Amino acid sequence: MKAVVQRVASASVEVDGRTVSAIGPGLLVLVGIHHLDTHSDADYICRKVLNMRLFHNDKTGKTWDQNVMQMNYEVLLVSQFTLYGILKGNKPDFHLAMPPDKAKSLYASLVQRFKTSYKPDAVR
Numbered sequence: 001m002k003a004v005v006q007r008v009a010s011a012s013v014e015v016d017g018r019t020v021s022a023i024g025p026g027l028l029v030l031v032g033i034h035h036l037d038t039h040s041d042a043d044y045i046c047r048k049v050l051n052m053r054l055f056h057n058d059k060t061g062k063t064w065d066q067n068v069m070q071m072n073y074e075v076l077l078v079s080q081f082t083l084y085g086i087l088k089g090n091k092p093d094f095h096l097a098m099p100p101d102k103a104k105s106l107y108a109s110l111v112q113r114f115k116t117s118y119k120p121d122a123v124r
Contacts, residue, residue: 001041001110002032002083007054011076021124026073027054032083033098033106042110046117049075074122075114079107 005027012022029049034041050069057065068075084097098106114123 001034001037001045003045003049004030004080004083005049005052005054008076013076013078021076023074023076023124025071026122027068027075029075029077030080030083031077031107031110032080033103034084034096035098035102037098037106039106039109042106042113046110046113050114050118069118072122074124075118076124077107077111077114079103 006029008023008026008028010022010024011026011028012019014020027049031045051067053064053067055066055068055071055073056063081094081097081100081103082092085092085094086096087093097103111123
């Protein structure tokens, strides 16, 4: 499983011009699921992302000292199979990504892990 994590002031996902999800300050996390990934990989990604110290601590002045939970920020998870894409010549190949039928349930369990480990209303 791969996760690309970005700090954001706000982020949203649109489908056909309609916003389907949005957050304020927090983390935008693009999640790629490998065809061999398991629930233990989802546990690892959840734990690592929620505990990454990416934010400034105003009390101590330290940079890279607070995680998203300590800041009481939000998390936007976005499924992104293209993270496992490779180029063969000029044609993309996504055979390393988990097929959609399997990936959907593993992704849903990942989202649930984030909600259970943090706050349900802070995870989108």
